[in-house]
Amino acid sequence: MLRRTLMRSGGLVTGAALAGSLWQGAAGAAGALTVGGTARPAGPYGPLRAPDAAGLALPEGFTARVVARSGRRIGGTRWHPAPDGGACFPDGDGWIYVSNSEVPLVGGASAVRFGPGGAVVGAYRVLSGTDLNCAGGATPWNSWLSCEETRRGRVFECDPYGARAAMPRLAMGRFRHEAAACDPERGVVYLTEDEPDGCFYRFRPLHWGDLTSGRLEVLCAGRGTGRGAQGARWDAGRRGGRRVLWRPVPDPGAEPVATRHQVEGARRFSGGEGCHYAEGVCFFTTKGDDRVWAYDAEEETLRVVYDAGAPLSGVDNITGTPSGDLYVAEDGGDMEINVITPDRVVAPVVRIEGHPRSEITGPAFSPAGDRLYFSSQRGPRGDADGTGGVTYEVSGPFRR
Template identity: 55%
Template structure:
């Protein structure tokens, strides 16, 4: 299929007005510009102490988990050698009660994904990267899930309806995978499958092979230019490819794959959804867009300041009242933000 045909294929998303109105002027908090009625604060800063923990550099994938009346925000670190993941425990009013490591001794932990049973999948981007299942509550040790493959892992997204985990691969000729566990809720054993150009899923013979990469084991595997972010919502797994700036939608209900035909979504580096059904896309250059169920795309917030700011780790609290994300700003450091305001509930 030609590149021109791919650009025409798939659902068309149109630019339009945001349900929250226009973005205002940057405020005093990290150059954060928001619509009227919204506010933001920095809850953690790389290299600075938060609740006694020095917050990590290169924050990347993140997720929120319920914790009694409060919640926990988990964040990966994309550093070499000293990556891993950390967690912030927040009380019901939003104050920070604790901060702690949930994964150490790993590297290049770029993205990941939350599971329905409230664990965090932290993915290593190294050539033989692993997926680690971590406890956001800090009581159980993290465990590698080697049957999910040894490759340049980027993100993971759970599909509870089909009981599979989708996985992206950060190679220029990478693949799109799904892991089918023997028992849903236990990722110790299962089958790794790769999406083929035919549209079928085929098992990967040796997910943890030393000599032959997973992407080279199945003839006819479909190739993607640098798999990146991945998020499942409403029967569709959305994922991005960094090399060509594309956004893809795999409809698990019909087993069809489309490339989103709207230039405004190019450069998407993180994806999440709100309880309202709205989708949020983090864009290179420091912007987060909102996509409404009618496929209208509009800017939601903007980060002013040094060029090249990249929002990562988008995650809503379980009630949908707060949005967390980090912003990597190169030499000026990285901040982790909380945004509050009149988010739509339906």
Template identity: 60%
Template sequence: MKRRNFLRAAVIGAGVTAFGNTLTPGAMAAPAQNGPSPYGALRAADANGIRLPAGFTSRVVARSGQQVAGYAWHSAPDGGAVFADGDGWIYVSNSEVNPGGGASALRFDANATITDAYRVLSGTRQNCAGGAMPWGRWLSCEEVDRGFVYETDPWGGAAVQRPAMGRFTHEAAAADPVRQVIYLTEDVPNGCFYRFVPTAWGDLAAGTLQVLVAGSATSGSFTWGTVPDPGGSPTVTRDQVSGAKRFNGGEGLHYANDTAWFTTKGDNRVWQVNLADDTFELAYDDSLVTNGSAPLTGVDNVTGSSSGDLFVAEDGGNMEICIITPDDIVAPFLRVSGQSASEITGPAFTPAGDRLYFSSQRGTTGSSSGGITYEVTGPFRR
């Protein structure tokens, strides 16, 4: 793959963690391979059951059904994002239950003390992933047939349904402020990769839904085809455009510097969409690891750090968050012990890049009512 042109953290717009350029593109290279982590080996599990590199610590910030700042944290925590809030920040997290769903938020002050917790979306279905918008909103996506995207306010204002963004089995979303579009993944075995082109940037009430069109190969060039009926009835959106590229279970999605990375759980791949030249390729494929056992399986949510590392959460696998470095090395960053019936969800960094939030969706119980949301603090590369 093309060596990734990664980004340093910055805060833009209304306070979403975003990124700016640090590295320059390099030569073509193979998909990422097993190698030593820049953070070193994982230590024994701490009191929270988290195995971390030296210098890192974890704490539990919320548990499903238990009170946090006077609010009962939701079940099955899933996709999440961090928004700057003055000297503090807000972590927004989806709830992947049906019915009920929705999303909640934790507010932190400058000392990382939780000062508030509250609902930002209610009455929806199976809210899985989503994406942070540069204008300070969280898109919460329904992972159900003909599901909706909801634009929510991390500060607790009213949420708005956005049907123009298409009705399908939504997973993740990511904003591209350069092209002023939103990318979207679809979590079905023959799903597609979409972009929504708003009529006006920052206003998702109207626009055009398009789908990536390419051949069946794992790399090559692509075009965008307009979906005639974003409502997806009677013909589902993925079947409306001839030649639409199929992806096996689209999951997490991250945009930075003319590139979108997304995962597909059906084949344990991380895809790289190069938007400057309209090409796509594999950033990682567990079947193409040639030097030992594949360290990353069950790919799911994904985020990027200020140093340029991708952090990919596992649904199953070894219950790890693995990193893929700018040098195309993949290695475990952390492992959750004693929770094999769960999955890791919602990884997101604070604006300063020194704290990582994530959840174990079903915790130690294996039930959606047993979710645990964590914070990891330490010397992240910046």
């Protein structure tokens, strides 16, 4: 079933620990799962086992390995500190995993190349000399958008294969960029902003596949009588979402006024984080209120599909699979990646033990969908400079 169909029928509403939230009534009506006390839902893969040698708690049938450690050489390249957002790209009969480095002034991004059996066959830099590269997103034409999380941060388009130099895409705006997700059906790129009063943007390039020029727009509260719309009052808890509209940002260069302050009526979000697009719906997370949002691009409506609580807290990076499952990484919390299934179950799939001062970053599936890559940004020591970062691979029977 298409994700947008699920959205309109009330699907993807999670009931895990929703007591007292604005979703309580809607979740109960939808027959969502409720978790009381310390009980944890097992989810589609069953309960997590005891931690393995790599310190990962996984379901039965899954295995893990460490791919890289910050400061150590891999494939002839020293792996970067503070690994953050990442994505996978096809590479003949193998694949490539690209990872950002969220450190000041020298951040950039690196890539690991895997052979057909999963062996590491090389590693190299794809971006250097940039600042606090946090998340980003892959494009349909197999480039990596690496986003700077600074006051006037930029988006850099990188070549995962290492053949072309990375280029800044300044028309996509200067703000505290977090993540990006491409919508090929409408020819736009959605962008999140990591500010307490941040906005949600979309970039409309003049020519799809060329991000050098175009128009930056910001999501605003809408009016109208379309499906799910009941005037201009915002109420994220009502099924069907709220109608929104987009307005152009007059000065994407943000001098002297920040992009989020340029348009009256721009919708505010508490710390925009991960962003993932699939089948007409763009999902994104906000860390300040522990929510997962869904923007229905066809109907131009917005709703909450997960509200704060257990088992998922500290929502951050997000990715998904063709099956309709979402995978949300935690910044702190229980150091877990949780799956949100189309049938409304929220459950842990991975837990990293012994990394209490870190966060999980960069979840991304291999092209075949049988391997999941991610990092513990600061590792077991919790080093503020990210020198203890660890990048992992989990293999197993993921639903595809």
